[in-house]
Amino acid sequence: MLLYAATSNPGKLRDFAYAAERHRGAFTIEPLPGLEHIPAPPEDEATFDANARLKAIYYSRHAPGQFVLADDSGLEAAALNGAPGVRSARYAEDQNLNSAVSATLDERNNTALLLALRETPEDRRQASYRCALALALDGEVVHTAEGRLDGILLLAPRGTAGFGYDPFFYLPEYGVTMAEIDPTLRIQVSHRGRALENLLRELAG
Numbered sequence: 699m700l701l702y703a704a705t706s707n708p709g710k711l712r713d714f715a716y717a718a719e720r721h722r723g724a725f726t727i728e729p730l731p732g733l734e735h736i737p738a739p740p741e742d743e744a745t746f747d748a749n750a751r752l753k754a755i756y757y758s759r760h761a762p763g764q765f766v767l768a769d770d771s772g773l774e775a776a777a778l779n780g781a782p783g784v785r786s787a788r789y790a791e792d793q794n795l796n797s798a799v800s801a802t803l804d805e806r807n808n809t810a811l812l813l814a815l816r817e818t819p820e821d822r823r824q825a826s827y828r829c830a831l832a833l834a835l836d837g838e839v840v841h842t843a844e845g846r847l848d849g850i851l852l853l854a855p856r857g858t859a860g861f862g863y864d865p866f867f868y869l870p871e872y873g874v875t876m877a878e879i880d881p882t883l884r885i886q887v888s889h890r891g892r893a894l895e896n897l898l899r900e901l902a903g
Contacts, residue, residue, distance in 0.1 A: 699725050699901065700725075700727075700728065700764070701725060701728075701765045701766075701767045702727075702728055702729070702761055703728065703729055703766075703767045703768075704730050704733065704766055704768040705733075706729060706733055706734065707861070708861075710890065711727075712881075713885055713888060713891055714767075714890075716882070716884070717890075717891050718898070721898055721902065724898075727767065730760075730766060731761075732760070733757075736760050739753060739756040739757075741753065741784070743784070745784065745830070746770040746771060746772065746784060746828055746829065746830035746844075747770075747832075747844070749770035749784060749830070750842070751768075751832045751839050751842070753768035753769075753770065753832070754766055754768035754833060754834035755832075755837050757834075758834035758835060758836060758837055758838075759837045762836060763835075763836065765833055765834070765835055765840075766834050766835070767831060767832075769831045769832075769890065770829075770830050771786070771828060771829035771830070772784055772785070772787070772827075772828060773786050773825055773826070773827055773828075773867070775814075775815065775823070775851060776824045777823060777824075778815070782807070782810075786862070786863070787803070787862075788807075789811065790803070790806035790807045790810040793813070804861060804863075807863070808863060811866065812866075815851060815853065820850070823850050823852075824848070824851075825848070825849055826848050826849070826889075827847040827849070827863075827867065827876075827888070828844070828846050829846075829889040829892070830842065830843075830844050830893065831845075831894060831896075833901075841897055841900050843893045843896035843897035843900065844893050845888070845892030845893030846892070847869075847888055847889040847892070849868055849869050849870070849876075850868045850870060851863075852866045853866075854866075855875075855877070856868070856875045856877060856878055857874070857877030857878030858877060859877050859879075860877030860879075865877040872887075876888070
């Protein structure tokens, strides 16, 4: 079964590919063709689930007859009352950090997170990665799924293999951050991997 992913993020595509491989060829996940030419919809909903549904519906209308997968995911820090949350990709913007602060969007978002947590002791730096997935066909959502991963936020980065907030997201049970974890284990424990596994299980019946 072919699913088109409405993302060009290489980290997300990698996570999706690893999860699909576990189903021994039953599913193929590829980037949505022509995605770069489709204007992005506003992601202005209040929850991950609502944003995922919005994107899946929108992009599926650009691919008639095809299953289109969209996700919305982010980081929720307990000490920040769940922020950055659905604004995870735009957290630096919300905190008025301009592009001169750091070279990349990920670096700016991480800088904003560290500034917000600078007075927070380690025993209060619990956080969760959340992911909501929606699968749509011709403008209608046909399946949804969610995944969650709990961890602790560090104040110094570790590892180079991840993206987003991964270098700061520490998993005590494994002794690594999400930027250090083995790729195979990553997809088994990650919020995105868990969400996709739940979705693929539903599709497999």
